[in-house]
Amino acid sequence: MLDILSAASIASVLTVSFLVTFAATPIIGNVMRKRGITGRDVHKSTGVRLPEMCGIAILIGLAVGASICAVAFPNLIRETAAFMGTVLIAGVIGFVDDLRPLNARIKPLLTAVACLPILILGTYYSHPLIPFVGPVSLTIIYPIMIPVAIAVTSNAVNMMDVMNGAMPGTVSVILVAVTAILLFSAKNGTAALSAALLGALLAFYYFNRYPAKVFDGDTGSLAVGAALGALAILGNIEAVMVVALIPHIMNAFYGLASVGGLYERREIRERPIRILEDGRLQASTAKAAPITLVRILLAAGPLGEREIVREMIFLTLISSFLALLTFGIMLVGRF
Amino acid sequence: MKRLLPLAAIEVLVWALMLTVLLLISRVAYAINIGAGSLPDRIATQIVRTSVSVIIVVVWLLAWKKITDVHFWRAIARESTTS
Numbered sequence: 283m284l285d286i287l288s289a290a291s292i293a294s295v296l297t298v299s300f301l302v303t304f305a306a307t308p309i310i311g312n313v314m315r316k317r318g319i320t321g322r323d324v325h326k327s328t329g330v331r332l333p334e335m336c337g338i339a340i341l342i343g344l345a346v347g348a349s350i351c352a353v354a355f356p357n358l359i360r361e362t363a364a365f366m367g368t369v370l371i372a373g374v375i376g377f378v379d380d381l382r383p384l385n386a387r388i389k390p391l392l393t394a395v396a397c398l399p400i401l402i403l404g405t406y407y408s409h410p411l412i413p414f415v416g417p418v419s420l421t422i423i424y425p426i427m428i429p430v431a432i433a434v435t436s437n438a439v440n441m442m443d444v445m446n447g448a449m450p451g452t453v454s455v456i457l458v459a460v461t462a463i464l465l466f467s468a469k470n471g472t473a474a475l476s477a478a479l480l481g482a483l484l485a486f487y488y489f490n491r492y493p494a495k496v497f498d499g500d501t502g503s504l505a506v507g508a509a510l511g512a513l514a515i516l517g518n519i520e521a522v523m524v525v526a527l528i529p530h531i532m533n534a535f536y537g538l539a540s541v542g543g544l545y546e547r548r549e550i551r552e553r554p555i556r557i558l559e560d561g562r563l564q565a566s567t568a569k570a571a572p573i574t575l576v577r578i579l580l581a582a583g584p585l586g587e588r589e590i591v592r593e594m595i596f597l598t599l600i601s602s603f604l605a606l607l608t609f610g611i612m613l614v615g616r617f
Numbered sequence: 618m619k620r621l622l623p624l625a626a627i628e629v630l631v632w633a634l635m636l637t638v639l640l641l642i643s644r645v646a647y648a649i650n651i652g653a654g655s656l657p658d659r660i661a662t663q664i665v666r667t668s669v670s671v672i673i674v675v676v677w678l679l680a681w682k683k684i685t686d687v688h689f690w691r692a693i694a695r696e697s698t699t700s
Contacts, residue, residue, distance in 0.1 A: 342643055411634055415643040506660045532685075539682050565692055578685065581692035582620035593621055600625050603669070611636070 288470040291354035291475045292461075297345045299481035303343030307489045310339045311496040319380075321497055325445060325587050327557050333382045338500015340482045341373050344509070347478025358471035360403045365475050365512045367399025372436050372508030376500035393525045394429035395438040400424060400515055410520045413611050416494040431520070432511040438530040439507030440500060441537060444576060445591045447491035449503050450483040453510065456526045457483065459602035461509075463609050464517050479509050492588040521612070525550065526605035529597045537544040540586060541574040555580055562586050563577035623688055631681050638677045646670045 314320065321334045324487065328419035345366060352362045376386065384392065400406055408424035409417040418425070443449035457480040464473035478519045489496045500504075514523035524531070554573035555563045565580035578592050579585070640657040652658030 362683050381684075386675065412639055412643075414640045514625065525632060528631060532628070532631070533679070535678075536685060565696075565699065573685070573689055577691075579625065581689050581696060583696050593624075596621060597624060597628060600628055604629070608632075608636075 284465055284468075287579065288354075288474075291350070292465075292474045295350045295354070295474045295475040296481040298395050299343040299347030299348055299478040301343075302346045302486065303339050303482040304487035306332070306339035306342045307336055307486060307496060308401050310336045310342075311489070314496075319548060321499075323446070323494065325555075325557060325563060326493075327559070328562055332497050334497045335377065335499040335501045336489070336496035337373070337376065337486075337498030337500075337505060340486050340498065340502050341369065341505055343482035343485060344369060344478055344505075347481060348475060352476060355471035355474060361405045362475065362577045363473060363518050364399040364403045364405040365509070365516060367403075368396050368432065368512040369505050369509045371396040371398065372432070373505035376440075376502065376504035379504070390437050391432045391592045392603060393504060393508065394433040397428045397511075400428055400512060402434075407518050409518075411518060411612055412521055413608055414615060416615060423429075428515060431515065432508050434534075435511035435514070435523075435527065436504045436507030436532075437441070438527060438534045439510065440503040441534045442530045442575070443498065443503040444574070445492075445594070446494035446586055447487055448591050448594050449498060449506065450487035451591060451595045452529065453506055454480060454483045455595060455598045455602050456510070456605075459526055459605050460513060460517075460523065461605065463519055463522055464513075466582070466609070467519070469517050472513060475516070476513050479506070479513075480603050481493040493589060497572065519609070522605045522609050525608045526602050528601040528604070529575060529594065537572045537574050538579040540571075556580065558584055562589065620692075625693075627684055627688065630684065634677055634680065638673050641673050642670045646673065 313333055319329040319334050323330050323332055348362050348366045351489070352359050355362070370473040372393055375384075375396065379389060406424065406428060408421050409419055410424070412418050418576065428504040438450060439453060442452060457476055461473050461476040461480060464470075464476055486498065486502070490498060511522060514520045552566060552568045554566055554571045554574045554577040557565055558564050563576075563586070564581055564584040565577045571577070575594065575597075576590055579590055585593075646666050647667050648661065649669060651662045651665060653662065
């Protein structure tokens with residue numbers, strides 16, 4: 283059950299990570315701009331350049347929030363360390379990728395390495411809860427699947443980070459559902475970590491929403507994706523997380539299936555979408571272009587970037603509702 | 618909202634199919650029992666169960682991709698004729 287002390291701790295973690303990220307984002311943005319670390323906003327015809335790698339602010343907010351978690355829930359210090367270790371390793375991989383783009387095949391392998399703190403500290407329970415089946419004993423396979431899970435979640439979130447506000451907007455919706463599920467499962471410490479990430483992302487959304495003032499870069503998106511994977515493992519909510527991430531998995535799966543393998547955005551010859559003269563975006567009709575979620579959304583006609591992101595968030599709202607429903611099904615199955 | 622409905626429907630369908638796949642794996646694949654007496658029998662049972670589970674998952678992924686492909690190219694064709 284959620285006692286008053288735990289509730290207060292979770293609320294303070296959310297607030298502090300929000301405030302720290304809110305204060306840090308413009309500072310990091312200015313530093314990046316001064317150092318010339320900027321990227322072109324490719325979906326604007328104006329060709330505006332924005333500071334990159336501002337996802338560092340999310341990591342700072344999350345680190346401060348996680349530190350409070352470690353104090354508020356001292357019995358979960360190993361889980362907190364494993365969570366932050368995973369997030370920081372993924373963040374460093376993203377940092378390197380932002381400065382010097384990594385090969386499309388190497389990046390998933392490197393992100394898989396981010397799971398090492400979870401494996402080393404042994405903060406996993408190798409009996410995932412599966413709907414209709416219950417807890418499944420996967421003593422040998424589960425640790426082998428952890429690197430795959432972290433690589434999938436981090437790269438799926440990274441592949442969804444294509445429009446202003448898409449990454450923080452969609453992941454925030456997922457985190458509301460995940461935090462609620464963790465609280466209902468009486469996993470208050472993991473819920474606090476989820477709340478810390480939610481606070482940081484809500485603050486970052488303010489700066490990254492359309493028209494964006496900063497970009498999170500792969501530093502932010504890979505770290506946030508790894509954080510989702512780590513939350514699923516630490517909270518033993520793997521199936522629920524898969525359902526909540528359906529739009530992200532859809533996007534990655536369609537892209538990989540249509541191109542026939544791993545690909546890097548910068549290497550694509552046929553772009554999936556193009557900008558019209560009025561600034562709206564239109565789906566490409568080229569067979570060779572990857573079929574992404576945005577391209578599917580645009581298949582019915584051109585749309586503005588703001589509207590596309592709104593639709594992506596709406597789809598994530600549905601998947602988060604389905605995640606809650608899945609959790610309900612698992613609860614009914616248990617009792 | 619009109620353009621979102623087919624995608625939302627695909628999302629719900631993918632979720633429902635995922636639950637069906639899990640149910641099938643638990644009821645069909647895990648019900649297969651070649652024998653539990655000897656070690657080769659147990660290994661054979663595990664291999665057959667895993668193979669059947671993988672086949673069910675692959676069929677689910679192919680169905681998912683087919684549904685999306687059909688929806689996407691139809692929408693593109695419809696848009697091309699109207700614009």
